[in-house]
Every structure is written in C-alpha cells, then in structure tokens.
Amino acid sequence: MEMRSEKRSLDKIYARRGRYEIPDWQRGKVWDKKLQQNLIDSILRGWKLPKFYFVKKSNDSDQYEVVDGQQRLQAIWRFFGNELEIPMDSPTQMGGKLYKELPTAIADKFDDFEIEYDVITGAIESDLKEFFQRLQLGLPLTSSERLNAIHSELRDFALDVSKHSFFKSKCQVEDYRHSHLDIAAKACAIEIKGITTGLRFDDLKLIFENNSTFSRKSAVAKRITSTLAFLDKSFPAPSPALHNRTIVQSIFTLAATLVSAGKAVGHETVFSSFAEAFTEELSKQVELGVKATDRDYLEFQKTINANIKSGPEARQRILTKKLLTKNPELASAFGATAIAKTTPKADVLAKAEQIAELIEQINTKSQSATGKDLFKPTNKTLKAQRSLGVLISDVAEYEKLIDNLYFLLWEGPGERLGESPPSSFIDVNTLRTEIRHDVDHGKGNKVAVKRRKHADVFKRLSGAASPQGLNPDQFAIFHLKILSEIENDLRAMLHASPSLTPTHLAAQPANASAQVPQQKEGVPPIDTPVGE
Known part of the structure; x- marks a missing residue:
C-alpha cells in the first residue's frame, strides 16, 4: 500500500465530484444541518480542515473511493449547489447567504480554498483495516459484505451474477470488498421489487430474506440472465461507461427494460454507444457546473452523490429520456406511462x-x-x-x-x-x-x-x-x-x-x-x- 499527499481547491473537487464515490458503509452517517453550516463557516474563515483520505480504485483510473471525509464533501457539495446557507451567526457577515449570493471576492475565496488529502494506492483490505484502526477510525463492513453472510437462494444467485463475464471482463469497477455483489444485489432487488424499492442495507437484507427460496427458473431470474448476456454482447471490451457502481446498476436496469420488452436483440451496438455517449456527456456537464447546458445530467449526478431513495427512479427516467431522444425507434419498449414521465x-x-x-x-x-x-x-x-x-x-x-x-x-x-x-x-x-x-x-x-x-x-x-x-x-x-x-x-x-x-x-x-x-x-x- 502506498500513500501520497496532495492538495486541491474546492471548485476543482466539486467540478470533478463524479470521480469521488461514497461507499455504502459511509452513507448512513449524515451530519445535521448545523454541523454542515459550521464546516462552511470554517472554510470561509480560512481554518484548516482535517485531512481527507481517498482510495484510488485502479492505477489507470481517475476514480476514487472516499474512505474518510464523506460528510465534509457532502456539505461542500450542498453549499456549491445552493442547498445550504451560511449560518446566521457567522462572523463573516455572510450569514444566511447561499453560494450564488456571495460577493465575487468571497466566492473566489471559497472556490480557491484547498483541502489536503492522501491518495491510497495498491491497497489490499487487510492493509486498509490496519491503517484505519491505527487512526482509530475503524473500517466497517460494507453492505455487500454483510449481505454475503445471509443464507438465501437469492444471495447465491446474486453472487453468481456478480461473477458473470460482464462484471469480470467488461465492468471497470474493481471488485473491491464485494463491489460487484453490491451492484448485482441492487440490480436484482429492482427487478424483483420495482424501480421505487429502497437499496440501503436494511432494504436489501429484507428482500434477500423474503426470497430465501428464490428460483433460478423464475421469470425474474431469466430476465436478469438475459440482461447479462445482452450487456456482455453490447460491450465487447472494457468500457469507460462502466466505471461507477451506481452507473453500472442504472445501465443494467435500463437494459433489463429492453430485454423484458423483447427489444434488446439487434440493438447491442446502439445501446453501448448510447451508454458511452451518456457517461461522457455526464462528466462534461458536471465539470461545467453552473455553466452546464443540460440540467438532467446534474440531477443524475446529484442522485449518485446523495444516495436518496428516489435516486434509481430519477436515474431511470433521465436515462430513458436520453435514450429515446437519441433512439426513438425504441419507444415501444417503455410504454405510455414511462414515456410520459420521461418527456414532461x-x-x-x-x-x-x-x-x-x-x-x-x-x-x-x-x-x-x-x-x-x-x-x-x-x-x-x-x-x-x-x-x-x-x-x-x-x-x-x-x-x-x-x-x-x-x-x-x-x-x-x-x-x-x-x-x-x-x-x-x-x-x-x-x-x-x-x-x-x-x-x-x-x-x-x-x-x-x-x-x-x-x-x-x-x-x-x-x-x-x-x-x-x-x-x-x-x-x-x-x-x-x-x-x-x-x-x-x-x-x-x-x-x-x-x-x-x-x-x-x-x-x-x-x-x-x-x-x-x-x-x-x-x-x-x-x-x-x-x-x-
């Protein structure tokens, strides 16, 4: 395991927020509004923040997992997004203001504030556990590690799904701490319970337990298997579109809709081209920030960062809209209700x-x-x-x-x-x-x-x-x-x-x-x- 120290300004961190993935075991820890506001106030005062820790997901990737600092990042992103105001009692004379309301000089000061962080590369799980224990932070079990311990036929099926060649050969998410099982479990849950189902650990645990006798001959299992085959054929090589767990789950769910409607076969190249164009434009629009020309992409990224319950449904709506706008011949696969939601x-x-x-x-x-x-x-x-x-x-x-x-x-x-x-x-x-x-x-x-x-x-x-x-x-x-x-x-x-x-x-x-x-x-x- 190697570590290197770096600094980066807040505006650059925010513009590239799609590169920083919040692991599921961090998501349950949410600061209240006062703590978030105090952090923003500290930054505006120029006070130094504790160091952040990011794990680089692979040597040839610019994707990171945030292992310490997610609450601070969430507060910073909320302030940039004008969802959090400066505390009223701030001595900066900016109390109650949103980011967009700041004078240019103050906004520039916030933008240019640098955080210090360590990038961890070449880490194995045992090294990380020991390192964080020494920092007295601990390294909690991930949702997928906890799900892996549940006795259920659905768990066995999801584990096999995570070992499919699509995940092993095409997906660019490193299978670190059962990351592939995390994607597979959420994809299976959506196919079983629908797009509005919750995807936190407690939700997934209940679905796994309620499907302890899950049949591999069921219509759901066959649809999932067919979707894997479609995706494996759609992406003949590792794809940059498949670099993030939440995005892979979203692409899987979109593909399952086509498979279910019988519209998948023959559209493999169309689908992969769309997915790659979408994720490329997503990165571009997110980095444009306030100058973005398509707010759908910012909404999509927001659901990834915030991990809200309505996130999967919102992502599916946006992906469907973009797919049908690019390839309207696929409209019959989605039905009137879905189309009405995607094109308000x-x-x-x-x-x-x-x-x-x-x-x-x-x-x-x-x-x-x-x-x-x-x-x-x-x-x-x-x-x-x-x-x-x-x-x-x-x-x-x-x-x-x-x-x-x-x-x-x-x-x-x-x-x-x-x-x-x-x-x-x-x-x-x-x-x-x-x-x-x-x-x-x-x-x-x-x-x-x-x-x-x-x-x-x-x-x-x-x-x-x-x-x-x-x-x-x-x-x-x-x-x-x-x-x-x-x-x-x-x-x-x-x-x-x-x-x-x-x-x-x-x-x-x-x-x-x-x-x-x-x-x-x-x-x-x-x-x-x-x-x-």
Missing part, C-alpha cells in the same frame, strides 16, 4: 425557451458584425417561437409545429442563412415539404426520392415512417428530439468561430438564395418585420 411538458418548454434565448444571442452577435439580425423578428416568427413549447400529441399539432419551425428557421433568416444551413433546419424543410407541397407532382423517380427522403428524416426523429404511425406519447418524443437537435445546431452556430460571426453570419455568396427553400404556391410570403 416542462422539458419541451425548457427546450423552446433555450431556443429563444439562443436566437436572441445569435441576433446580438449578428448585429455587432453586420448591423442586421440573422433571425428577422416578424409577427409570424415571434408567434411561431412562442408556440414551440406547447407539447404535441397528434398529427394536426405535429403539422402546426413544423409550420412554426419553418417560419422561425427559414422565413426568419431568409437569404441570410447562407449556403450551409444546419442539418436540423434542413430536416424541418424536408418535413414541411411533405406537409404543404404536392410531392407527388413530377416524374416518378423524383417523387420516390422525395418520399424516401421524408420517411428517412421522420424515422430518424421519431422511430416511425410517418406521423400517422405515432401514438400521442411518441409525438412527445419527436417534439423533444427535434427541439434538442435545433438547440444543438443553434449553439454550434453561436460558438462556431472565435470571431464575431460564425459561418452563417458571414457575407452571403451570390448564389445564397439558391440554398433557401423557394416560396411555393400556397405558402405565405415572408412576413413584415415587427415595427415596420
């Missing part, structure tokens, strides 16, 4: 508001560079923009949404859009052409190409070949996905260049008008600008 009206409204904000920022940038707005504000485009957040549920509402997007993204910019419109803008034009123009007019081969192009775009965005094939919940998925893609493209336009103008805001080439959809018969002309 608030999500669509938030996307619409973000689009409006980005358009305003792009126009400000365009005004600085060219003296003109890129997205010309007209009565029609402003009305269209205001309606984007109204969740759709049928074909008529779908057609109205596409009309509004067309008015906003094509009629608003007109020829100023340039030669290379974003792909989501082109998708909107393709979808509106199908709705408002006679695509059957013309030569047979061209008609077929138009039909195929529309079907391809719509299927990518919704999972079905046409709007007539969607149910109300699938319309919600389509709505969220197309707004998400437009938001991403607008964000890319805004940040496309370090100069004042991204490509789309540059001087237009002579043939730019050829790239903008031409007005067709029956299509209203570009509206008159507001105020003109």
